[in-house]
Amino acid sequence: MSHILHVTASIRGEESISNRLGKTLVEGLAAKSGASVTRRDLSANDVPYVSDERFAANLTAPDERNPEQAELAAFADTLIEELQAADTIVVSSPVYNFAMPATVKAWADLVARVGTTFRYTENGPEGLLTGKKAYITMASGGTPRGADFDFMSRWLEFFLGFLGLEVVETIAADGIQGVDADEKIAAAKARVAEIAG
Numbered sequence: 001m002s003h004i005l006h007v008t009a010s011i012r013g014e015e016s017i018s019n020r021l022g023k024t025l026v027e028g029l030a031a032k033s034g035a036s037v038t039r040r041d042l043s044a045n046d047v048p049y050v051s052d053e054r055f056a057a058n059l060t061a062p063d064e065r066n067p068e069q070a071e072l073a074a075f076a077d078t079l080i081e082e083l084q085a086a087d088t089i090v091v092s093s094p095v096y097n098f099a100m101p102a103t104v105k106a107w108a109d110l111v112a113r114v115g116t117t118f119r120y121t122e123n124g125p126e127g128l129l130t131g132k133k134a135y136i137t138m139a140s141g142g143t144p145r146g147a148d149f150d151f152m153s154r155w156l157e158f159f160l161g162f163l164g165l166e167v168v169e170t171i172a173a174d175g176i177q178g179v180d181a182d183e184k185i186a187a188a189k190a191r192v193a194e195i196a197g
Contacts, residue, residue, distance in 0.1 A: 028196020
């Protein structure tokens, strides 16, 4: 059976536009395919930042870790297992101050593990999470997707691709502090419905 991982990041919970777009997309994709769903809410602020000790633990082979390293690497192991188990990944993120929330970067730092989710080759880095699709649902108050100062969607698309994921589409309700906010949100909802329907 197929499996979907839904990663959310907004501090606004159910009120979040990026979360609501992602939830609708995930529910539609799951209904079509019969997929099971794992949800990872990064706004719970339980994602640790990388420290020197945690970084070393993450790079140590599981069977070579001492007990302290095993404890430090356990959370990253779980996040990586969630990605590995999923056929489709939906990342729902707002734009905070032109970029992703810090928790998204912390998540990325933990799941980017050389030898597990990517590797270095003589031709450069190669993502190991291949054969999976990714969607991004984003919302921003004043940052249009693809603008020179949009450091969220372009970075996240690159990062997911770096891990080997095929980023199918980024669905944006962007610049929604403007006069046409309702139209932009409606357009994003329509696109989600088209994909998920």
